[in-house]
Amino acid sequence: MSDKTQMNMLKRLLMRTQHKSRLVAALLALCIGTTLLLLSVMIWWNFRELLYGKNQNDTLGSTFLIIGKRVTEQNMGVANATVFQPADIDSLKQAPQVQDVGVISSNHFPVYAMMGGKLPLATDLPLESVPDNFLDKMPEEWKWEPGSRSLPIIVSSQFLDIYNYVFAPSQGLPQLSETSVKSIALNLKVGEGDHSEVFLAHVVGFSDRIGSVLAPQSFIDYGNKTYGKPGATTAPSQLILKAKDPSDTKFADYLQRRDYATNSQNLRWSKIRAIVEVVTSATGILALLLMGIGTLVFILFIELTIAHAQHSLTLLLQIGYSPHYLSKFMISRFLPMVFGTVIVSMIITIIAQATAATVVKSQGLVLPIMPGWPVWAALAVSTAVLATLVTRSISGAIKR
Amino acid sequence: MQLSLQGVVPIPLREKVSVGKSGMWNTSVSFNKGEYVFVQAPSGTGKTTLIHILYGLRKDHTGDVKWNNTSLNATDNEALAALRTNNISVIFQDMRLFPELTAWENIDIKRRLTNTVTEEEAKEWLNRLGLKDKKESAGSTLSYGEQQRVAIVRALVQPFEWLLMDEPFSHLDHANTQKAISLILEVVQKSNAGMILADLDENTYFPYTKTIVL
Numbered sequence: 001m002s003d004k005t006q007m008n009m010l011k012r013l014l015m016r017t018q019h020k021s022r023l024v025a026a027l028l029a030l031c032i033g034t035t036l037l038l039l040s041v042m043i044w045w046n047f048r049e050l051l052y053g054k055n056q057n058d059t060l061g062s063t064f065l066i067i068g069k070r071v072t073e074q075n076m077g078v079a080n081a082t083v084f085q086p087a088d089i090d091s092l093k094q095a096p097q098v099q100d101v102g103v104i105s106s107n108h109f110p111v112y113a114m115m116g117g118k119l120p121l122a123t124d125l126p127l128e129s130v131p132d133n134f135l136d137k138m139p140e141e142w143k144w145e146p147g148s149r150s151l152p153i154i155v156s157s158q159f160l161d162i163y164n165y166v167f168a169p170s171q172g173l174p175q176l177s178e179t180s181v182k183s184i185a186l187n188l189k190v191g192e193g194d195h196s197e198v199f200l201a202h203v204v205g206f207s208d209r210i211g212s213v214l215a216p217q218s219f220i221d222y223g224n225k226t227y228g229k230p231g232a233t234t235a236p237s238q239l240i241l242k243a244k245d246p247s248d249t250k251f252a253d254y255l256q257r258r259d260y261a262t263n264s265q266n267l268r269w270s271k272i273r274a275i276v277e278v279v280t281s282a283t284g285i286l287a288l289l290l291m292g293i294g295t296l297v298f299i300l301f302i303e304l305t306i307a308h309a310q311h312s313l314t315l316l317l318q319i320g321y322s323p324h325y326l327s328k329f330m331i332s333r334f335l336p337m338v339f340g341t342v343i344v345s346m347i348i349t350i351i352a353q354a355t356a357a358t359v360v361k362s363q364g365l366v367l368p369i370m371p372g373w374p375v376w377a378a379l380a381v382s383t384a385v386l387a388t389l390v391t392r393s394i395s396g397a398i399k400r
Numbered sequence: 401m402q403l404s405l406q407g408v409v410p411i412p413l414r415e416k417v418s419v420g421k422s423g424m425w426n427t428s429v430s431f432n433k434g435e436y437v438f439v440q441a442p443s444g445t446g447k448t449t450l451i452h453i454l455y456g457l458r459k460d461h462t463g464d465v466k467w468n469n470t471s472l473n474a475t476d477n478e479a480l481a482a483l484r485t486n487n488i489s490v491i492f493q494d495m496r497l498f499p500e501l502t503a504w505e506n507i508d509i510k511r512r513l514t515n516t517v518t519e520e521e522a523k524e525w526l527n528r529l530g531l532k533d534k535k536e537s538a539g540s541t542l543s544y545g546e547q548q549r550v551a552i553v554r555a556l557v558q559p560f561e562w563l564l565m566d567e568p569f570s571h572l573d574h575a576n577t578q579k580a581i582s583l584i585l586e587v588v589q590k591s592n593a594g595m596i597l598a599d600l601d602e603n604t605y606f607p608y609t610k611t612i613v614l
Binding site for chain 1: 455457477478481482484485496498500501505508509510512513554558
C-alpha cells in the first residue's frame with residue numbers, strides 16, 4: 001500500500017460519496033459518545049480516588065467516625081439506655097463496611113484543669129481515650145505509666161479553632177499556634193479533696209478525628225480505678241469505627257436502623273455518592289447509546305460508500321485486485337477517522353481531568369493530573385470494539 | 401500451466417448442450433502451456449460464458465475447470481486474485497473499463513499491481529495502437545474501438561501464462577486489428593504464454609495450434 005498514484009486511483013474509484021454530511025454526523029456522534037463514555041469513567045474514577053485513593057483527602061470524611069446511641073425523649077434519663085453492650089459491639093463488627101470498632105473510654109473521675117500565667121483558665125475537663133490504632137497520628141510522647149507526673153494529651157483541633165477564632169478575639173487574649181499550645185503546661189487535678197493527684201499535662205498533638213480531649217488509655221484506666229465513682233457504669237457510650245467506605249448507603253442504613261447518631265458530615269458523602277453514581281451511570285448509558293448510534297451511522301456510511309463503489313469494486317476484483325488488498329485499502333481510509341475521533345475524545349478527557357485536578361486542589365483535595373487507568377482501559381476497549389466493527393463491516397461488505 | 405475441462409456444462413445452456421455436440425461443453429478437454437486455441441462459437445453457444453467460466457467469474461456450471469490440476473471450484477477469492485494477477489489475463493468482450501479513470505489510468509491501475517511492465521513500455525504499446533492522444537481522455541468518453549484497444553493493452557501489462565480473449569477485435573477496423581494482433585503476439589511470445597480466443601467466425605488472426613467448435 002505504498003504506491004501513491006495507485007492509492008489515488010483507488011481512492012477515486014472507491015471513496016466517492018455525495019453524503020459528506022452523513023460522515024460528519026456519524027463522526028460527531030462517535031466523538032461525543034466516546035467523550036461522554038470516557039468522562040463518565042473519569043468522574044466515577046475520580047470519586048473513587050477522592051474516597052479511597054492513596055492521596056490524603058481527609059476532608060472527604062476520614063474513614064473513622066464516632067457513633068453514639070441517639071438520645072431521645074424516651075431514653076432520656078434511663079440508666080444505661082445509651083451505652084453500648086458487648087452484643088452491640090459484636091454486631092457492629094459485622095456491619096457493612098466496618099473494619100474495626102474501638103471503645104471510647106471516658107473518665108468517671110473528676111478532672112479539673114488549671115492554667116496560670118497570661119491565660120488564667122480553670123475548668124472541669126472531660127477526658128477520653130481511644131485505642132492507639134484509632135489515633136490520627138501517634139505522637140512519640142504518647143504513653144503514661146502510673147507514677148508519672150507528666151501526662152500527654154491530644155486536643156481536638158476544633159478546640160484550638162474555637163479558642164483562636166471565637167474566644168481569644170472576644171476576650172482580648174492572644175491567638176495561639178499549634179506549636180505554642182504544645183509548649184503550654186496545664187495542671188490537672190484528678191480526684192477530690194485529699195484523695196487527689198495533680199498531673200502536669202501538655203498537649204502533644206491535635207486530632208481532626210475526635211472532638212474531645214484524649215489521654216492515654218492507661219491513664220483513664222488508672223483514674224477510673226483509683227478515683228472513679230463506685231458503681232459507675234464502665235460500658236462505653238461512644239464507639240469509634242473504622243469504616244472502609246462511610247459513604248456506602250448500606251452502612252448509613254445500618255446506623256439509621258439502630259438509631260445510632262454520628263457526625264452527619266461523614267455520611268453526607270453517601271448522598272453525594274449516590275448522586276454521582278446515578279449521574280455517572282446515566283451518563284455512561286447515554287454515552288453507550290450515543291456511541292452505538294454513532295457506530296451504526298458510521299458503519300452504514302461505510303456500507304453506503306461500498307455500495308456506491310460496487311461497480312468499481314467488482315471490476316477491480318475482476319482485473320486481479322484481491323479482496324484482502326481492497327479491504328486493507330478501505331480499512332486504511334476509515335480506521336484513521338475512528339482513531340481521529342478517539343484521539344479528540346482523549347484530548348478532551350485529559351483536559352477535563354487536568355481542570356478537575358486544578359479545581360479540587362483549591363479545595364484542598366488531591367486528584368491526579370492525568371486520567372486514571374480505567375479511563376485508558378475504557379479508551380482501549382472502545383477503540384478495539386470500534387476498530388473491530390469497522391474492519392469486519394468493510395471485509396464483510398467487500399466479500400459480499 | 402495446463403488447463404483442463406471435465407464435463408463442463410453451463411446451467412443456462414444445459415438443454416442446448418445435451419442436444420448438440422460441442423468440442424468444449426460436456427466433454428474432457430485439456431490445453432497445454434503455450435497452445436494457441438481458437439474457439440469458434442456461433443452466436444448463443446456460450447462463448448462469453450466459456451471465457452467467464454475459465455476466468456473464474458461464473459460458477460453456474462456442472463463439471464470442473466482445472467488450472468494446473470487445481471479446481472477453480474476449490475479456489476478461494478484470494479487465490480483467484482493471485483491467479484488473475486500472475487497467470488491468467490483476459491480481454492473482455494464488453495471491455496470493462498473504469499469510466500471515471502483516463503485511458504492511461506485504466507492501464508496503470510492494472511500495471512501497478514505487479515509492476516512487471518514499465519510505464520514507458522505500456523505507454524509505447526498505447527502509442528502503437530494509435531492512442532497517443534487519448535491517454536488523458538476519460539474512459540467514459542472513449543469510443544468502443546478506443547476502449548477495446550485500451551482493454552487490450554491493460555490485459556498485456558501483467559505477467560500471464562494464458563491470455564483469454566473474447567471477440568477482442570470486434571470494434572476495430574482492419575488496420576487497428578493488425579496492430580493489435582501484432583502487439584498481442586509479440587507479448588504472448590515474449591511471455592511464452594498460451595492463448596484462447598473465442599470469436600464468432602473463423603479467422604487467421606493468430607497461428608492457432610487448436611481450433612474447437614463450441
